[in-house]
Every structure is written in structure tokens, then in C-alpha cells.
Amino acid sequence: MRKSGSRNAFLTICIAPATILFFIFMIVPTFNVFRMSLFEKGAYSPQETFVGLNNFKVLFKDINFIRSMQNMILLMVIVTLFTFVFAIVFAAILTREKIKGQNTFRIIFYIPNILSIVVISGIFSAIYKPENGMLNSIIGMFKDMSSPILWKGEKLVMLSIIIAMIWQAIGYYMVMYMASMSAVSESLYESAGLDGATKFQQFFMITIPLIWTNIRTTLTFYIISNINMAFLFVKSMTSGGPNHASEVALNYMYSQKDAGLFGYSMAVGVVIFLFSFALSAIVNKVTEREPLEF
């Protein structure tokens, strides 16, 4: 009896630091975001006025906010789609096929992940430069470029950010898929091959179903990371410009805080929080399958 008591005490002490830290740095701030979204307050002024749900009422009529949400959703959908396809195809090729320099490719694909977003923005700014930029120079070899393509201009800026984000994300997800693909038993492919299944059939009938749990997990990752990455890329590449053409929700939240609307920006935060939470839940539910064992 005494022994189990001291054991419990020991366990409590062990768990306490993490719990306390989690409470102070995760629960309390999150709760504060929700609380502050009901108030009107400048970021530095101590006065706060309770305004109920008024911030949200204004928010859903705010054209700038709606545009920033649209941009964010566009980035989430397109970037997720392309990253997913590229990552899984590259992973399948690198694990299933015997090609020369496999490891080199693996490293090349993974490198963008080691770089900080600011560095990537710098690289892509150089690529997208209207005059003597890499992209325009290459295109210039085939067609007349007297009026250069403005990659960071109003029309193409979202596409430019999408390309940079996909380039950055592929390696990370590719490595994750490769890890679970290499766990799939070789014998399954052998027997499928004997039965006359083509590589494509093997990919869709064996590989995909067997790494399905992994795919589900990464889908949630995509949603959360793309919200954050969109902010980082926009902040460092365009600051939301030109004239808010590349504004995303988190960047808008930031700018509203700087405009002296702390409560309002917290309301934006709440909407993003609930949105990403709901979306992850829906995606999780929709992709639910009977787990396959092998």
C-alpha cells in the first residue's frame, strides 16, 4: 500500500512539469484568444470593453477578411493536392524502383525542408525577379520578353506562392510516405507480380491501401501546416501585396492587431482555429477506412 502511494507521488511529480507547462503555454493562451475575441481593446492599452459577438458580426461582412480566407483556402487546397500527388509518386518511385543515385534524389528533395522560410523566399524572389530573374530568363530564350512576366504582380502572385510552397513541402511528406512504404512487405508485390498485376495496379491496390493510415495523418498535417506556411511565405515574400492581392487570414489577423484592433484580430484567430479544427475533423471522418493488416 505504501509502495503504490509513493509510486503515485513519483508519477505525479514526473508528469507535473509537462502538465504545468502545457497549461500555462497552451491552455491559458488559447482560452485567452477566445476571451479576447469578445472584447474591444488596443494591443497596448489596458482598457477593454466587452462587445459580445460584435467582432464576429463585423468580421463576416469585412470584405478584406473574406478575401484573405479565400486566398488561404485556395492555398490549402491547391498546395495540398499537388504536394500529395508529387510526394506519393516520388516516394513510390524511390522505394519501389531501382534507379541510380536514389540517395542523391532523396537528399535533393529533402533539402528545402532544412532551409528556413526566409531563405526560401529569398531564393524564389530571385527566381521570380521580373528582370534577369531565372524564370523570366529561361522563358526569354523561347519568346519575346520585352514586357516581362510579373510573377509577383497582382495576377500571378498567388500562383508564385503556391509553387514555392509545394517546392518546400514535397520532401517532408515524401520521406514520411517512404517510411511507411518500405514497411510494406516485398512478398505482396512478388505475388501480385506473379498474378500479372502491373506496376500501376500494384500501386493503387497494394501501396495506397496499406499506407492509408499514414495518408490520413498527413492530411491533417497539410491543413495545419499550410495555414502556418501560407502566413510565413506571404509575410516574407510579398507582405500581402500588391494591394492585398496575396493577403491570407493569419496575415490579416496580424495587420488588424497593428491597426489597434486586438480584440478583432483575436476574433480572426478564433475563426481560423475553429475552421482548421473543423476541417481536420471532417477530413479525418471522410477518410476513415477499415485498417488493413499485413
Place this chain on the structure above:
Amino acid sequence: MKKKLVSALLSVAMVASLLVGCGGTTAPAEEAAPATEEAAAEEAAPAEEAAPAEDVTISVAAIETAYGSDIWAQVAEAFTAETGIAVDLTTDKNLEDVIGPSMQGGEYPDVIHLATGRPAGLTEQFIKSNMITDITDVLSMTVPGEEAVVGDKIAGGFTDTSLTNPYGDGKTYLAPMFYSPCGLFYNAGLLEEKGWEVPTTWDEMWELGEAAKAEGIALFTYPTAGYFDAFLYALMYSIGGPEFFNAATTYAEGVWETEEAKTCFEILGKLASYTHEITPAQANNEDFTQNQQLVLDNKAIFMPNGTWIVGEMAEAPRAEGFKWGMTALPAVEAGGAGYSYTWFEQAWIPSGAENVDAAKQFVAFLYSDVACEIFATAGAIQPVLGIAEKLEGDNVMFYSIYDNGAKAAMGNFAAFTPIPGVEVSPVFFEPINSVVSGSLTAEEWLANVSAASDQMRANLIQ
């Protein structure tokens, strides 16, 4: 059992150390103290004379801009030597991020040197929530170590603008600091080579635009849309004088339906059509120097900018025979006045400051001959009378712009209580990017300005 006891002790120690880590991080003043002693030892006599409170330490936070941060350390040292008040100095390029969090926690520096018009808008937020100390009495204080009164030293006009008296009640809340005439910067060498004259009216400007277009040179570019603040202010002055400017910046009813407003946006629209096409794609914080490079490379003639541009682009490659030139905004009609906007920074005392009296002394000291000279070594020019003699190099030409016929434009858009989704820069400056790209016309922009202006008027801080 013994083993368990040890591990329990260890984990307790771990928790304790974590909690200690979370605790306050207050270890101030000590660092500044040696400096005080040193200074006091050096110049013991004046310190004794003028020191009311010797153990006071004021915290000063100053933004580090193109002028560097050394000048602030030197001025702080000189101030301590003069008054015996120690200074705990913070300088940073992103000052908002450094002092912001502790201010949210209720700990304010005593003096903050941070101009309005920065993206984070910290100073604006303090103005909007009435959190700045009234420093009108500083103007009648004697400068520490001198006979002169602060108000007599500051050049005329600097303490009458909405940038220093944000509430229009005749009281000064922000002290005017480093000023710089803004205008259109160009390559004087290029104009000489081509035999082009610097335009004095907008009609001449458009003629030059056509002539330049024939040579494949654009008339205009701008670093970022944010540079349109000084440009638009000067433009409003040159179109309708101070009356129109004051009406527009206080969002007077119907001001955007007037002829002046229409002329203003016609000029902006036309200027957009003469702007180098790649400008908007580079008009962001990362690529704006590329737009400035267009002028250095003779690909565009004019850009709105301030005198800091010379230092900012000092290392950049440039066209042969390049020579900086600067002109005021052209007049609307022949014989009319050209205007150059006077951009200046501000220093202020937050109302949460603890040592207000010492802070006011520090602000007064910023206008002393000693401080002005230290600032001038880095090219930071204080708005005091007789500063012209301390100028060197290109600055002589830049700062003489007002002696050569251009009138000075000062002021900014009046403060209003924050409105969700409506801010000065997105309404008045940033749409220029869309106008140049062709997705917005100048008329549509004017209509948007008019609508936003109504909202701002309704929320004006009285």
C-alpha cells in the same frame, strides 16, 4: 528505495528549475550604473549642478534606422554627463518586437523614439488610445546645460502639425526629431545628358514622360506604395494649398467630391500610366530596392523618396555619370508653388512612464547643441534653427530645397478610433499598385477613398 528517493529529488529539482525559468526576468539598471559612475567621475562639476535626482535611471527605447544606433549611445552618455540621470538604452531595428511585449505587460520605457507610419503602427496605437504624455511644457523648458529654451530652438512649424499635436487641441504630445525633405529623386546626370529640364508643372512632367517613353525610359517608379504618403501629402498641398490638405486629412464632408480631389486623382491616374510596369511586382519589403535600382540604371526617371536614399543605395551599381538630384513636386499651374513634404520622426513619453520629469529633461536635451552635433555625424538632422551649417555633401543640396522656392508640406491624416478593415495606408496609398497594374481605375479609387473617409470622419478622435 534509495534510488527512488534520489530520482524523486531530481525531478523536484527539475520542476523547480523550470518554474524559476518561468519567473520574472527583472535584472535592470545594474548595467547602466557603471556608466553613470564613469560619467560622473569624468565631469563631476556639471553633474552636481544640474542633478535633481541622481539615482534616477530612465529607460530610453529608440528605433535603429539607417542612421545606426551609435548616435543614441553617445547622446545617452552626454545626457548622463550633463544631468547625472542614468540612461538604460534599448535600440533595435524592429523596436516594436523588442519593447512591445513588455508594454503589453504594463512596463513602459520612459522615452520612445519611434516614428509614425511604420507597418506595426505602434506610435499610432498609442495616439489612438490617448496613451501619450502631454509635453507642451517641455517647449518652455531650458535645454539642460544651455541657456536656450527648447521652443526657441525648434525650427518654425515643426510643433504645429498633426504629427506633433495629434488631437488638434494646441497641445504637443510628440517631439519632432530627425527631419528629411522628401521629394522626387532622379539621376541629374541623365537629364543633363539628354538635355531634359526638370519639370516645374505637371504638364511639363507629362511632356517629359512622352519624350522619355520614346527612348524606352519610364517617367516614374516608387519603392513601395508606402512612399506615397509623403507624395500624396505634397500633391494635395500643391493642388489646393493648406486648406485642401487640412480638409482632406481631417476627412471633411464632401472634400473628395471637390475639383481639387478630382485633379489629385487625375494626376495619380496619369502618373500610374507613366509608371514603370514592373514596379508593383517589386513594391514589397523584400524587393523595393530593385525599384530604386531602376532609377540608378536609368530605366525610370523619378521616384518619391527621402534623403536617406543616398546612404541606402550607396553600394548599389549605377549608370555612368550618375548624380543624385532632387526636386519638389511640380506645381499644378505655371507659376504655382511646388511642394516638398517634410518627413520627420517623433520621440514621445508614454503615459505609463515612471520617471516623467527625467524623461522630459531627456527630450529637452535632444535639442541641445551637443546632441544635435552627435546626431548630425550620422546624417540625422534635428529640426533646430541654424542646423544648415552642419550639413555636408549631398545633404547641402537636399536640405536647401526650401531655399530654392519649394514650400514645405507637413502633417498627416488625423487619428481616428480603429475601424475594422479600414486603415489609412490600405485606403490612401496601397491602391496605387492596382492602378498601375490596371485592375483599378483612378476614379474607382477616388470613390473608395470617399467612402472610407466618411467612416474615418465618424470615428475622429476629438
